[in-house]
Amino acid sequence: MPSYTRRRLITFIICAVLAAMAAFAHSLWPSLLTLPSGTSALLLAAYVLAVLAAFELITLLTIWNLGRRGKPLAEGQMLGSLYRLVGILVVLLVIGWGFGQLGAVGQFFTLFGGMILGWSLQAPVSGVAAWALVSIKRPFRPGDRVQFPNLGLTGDVQEVGVMYTVLNQVGGSISSEEAVGRFILVPNAMLFSQVAINYTVTQEAAFMLDEVVVRITYDSDWDTAERIMLNAARQVTADVIEVTGEEPYIRSDLYDYGVYLRLRYKTRVKRRAETAYQINRAIFKAIQRTPNIDLAIPYIYSYRSGAELREGGRDREADAIQQLAVEKIVAADFPVDTQDVDQLAKSIALHGLLQPIVVAQRPGKEEVYDVVAGHLRFAACQKLGWSTIPAEVQQSSAPSDEESP
Numbered sequence: 001m002p003s004y005t006r007r008r009l010i011t012f013i014i015c016a017v018l019a020a021m022a023a024f025a026h027s028l029w030p031s032l033l034t035l036p037s038g039t040s041a042l043l044l045a046a047y048v049l050a051v052l053a054a055f056e057l058i059t060l061l062t063i064w065n066l067g068r069r070g071k072p073l074a075e076g077q078m079l080g081s082l083y084r085l086v087g088i089l090v091v092l093l094v095i096g097w098g099f100g101q102l103g104a105v106g107q108f109f110t111l112f113g114g115m116i117l118g119w120s121l122q123a124p125v126s127g128v129a130a131w132a133l134v135s136i137k138r139p140f141r142p143g144d145r146v147q148f149p150n151l152g153l154t155g156d157v158q159e160v161g162v163m164y165t166v167l168n169q170v171g172g173s174i175s176s177e178e179a180v181g182r183f184i185l186v187p188n189a190m191l192f193s194q195v196a197i198n199y200t201v202t203q204e205a206a207f208m209l210d211e212v213v214v215r216i217t218y219d220s221d222w223d224t225a226e227r228i229m230l231n232a233a234r235q236v237t238a239d240v241i242e243v244t245g246e247e248p249y250i251r252s253d254l255y256d257y258g259v260y261l262r263l264r265y266k267t268r269v270k271r272r273a274e275t276a277y278q279i280n281r282a283i284f285k286a287i288q289r290t291p292n293i294d295l296a297i298p299y300i301y302s303y304r305s306g307a308e309l310r311e312g313g314r315d316r317e318a319d320a321i322q323q324l325a326v327e328k329i330v331a332a333d334f335p336v337d338t339q340d341v342d343q344l345a346k347s348i349a350l351h352g353l354l355q356p357i358v359v360a361q362r363p364g365k366e367e368v369y370d371v372v373a374g375h376l377r378f379a380a381c382q383k384l385g386w387s388t389i390p391a392e393v394q395q396s397s398a399p400s401d402e403e404s405p
Helices: 003-028 041-068 073-098 102-120 122-137 188-193 222-236 238-244 269-288 338-351 375-383
Strands: 145-148 153-160 164-170 179-187 207-216 249-255 258-268 302-304 307-310 321-325 357-361 369-373 388-394
Touching (some): 041 073, 122 153, 164 188, 179 188, 207 238, 222 258, 369 375
Parallel strands (some): 357 388
Antiparallel strands (some): 153 164, 302 307, 321 388
């Protein structure tokens, strides 16, 4: 027998025995220990103990019934706490009757109970009002995917009840926007003050704009990469394109270590993660078969103020990197935007230089180097006041006309 059930049983036996003893004593000496109201103290004690024993018995029967139905003991403990609270209220009424102050006790309960009831019903009343509002206005309905930004919750609506809205959580335990099967009860009272984003309220809203980012090197065939990405998106989202009439498109950003090609396309909200996976897989397989496209991968080294901060897995290419004095490096008259230099300088100051510049030793001059690739990086490091910079020295007689920032 669990310890909680054993304590309840012992309490019941004690209260029942004492109630019987008090009742028996009252039958023998009815006028003994008479209260000012004329009620026998023994009779009052018998009533009080009988009430306590009755509520303990109700608790035991509830635990037995729940156990027979396979319910956990915790449910019985919760109901037992409620029963004891009701029992204490009944005991107070009995004591008030015994002392002839039942009217005063009743007034106290009416006043105190009214205050408690008014305070406790605020949330339920608000919840019912919110449920009525949701039922009339229908900002969302079962099956919709909604997000409550202030609560940090996203989920598929399963049920809109009188007191709670049940969501099948999206994300949470995983990083992807997929339903995880964890159901969350959101009190309707909270809906009055929350912003709700409905992804699927209409047929048009059932689709959203998403993107897949592919990072390629500067010497890759940009046009071919775009064609591969657009073909993959068209193939995977053909049904969406047919409904929406919106074709996928490309946007790009230039960074220190490569070109970011951002493939943007319309996808079904509830299939966002699956669609992105299929597009990524198709792009990767196509790039593997294309020799003139390389994925840009930053160096695993970080340089700050010209000094190496982190290293690991050095290869022959990394061993060829030298620390050269900035004053010995000459940058050709290559056009660079000052805003780009400022932005890159802030990035390098924060994260370090992820990719060394490429230089070539000037013929006939051992202490002079010309920048072959990395003019923007070189300008940013100069702006930061570096005295040395990591550089890969190539055996070349003249700088190239093309530049990777």
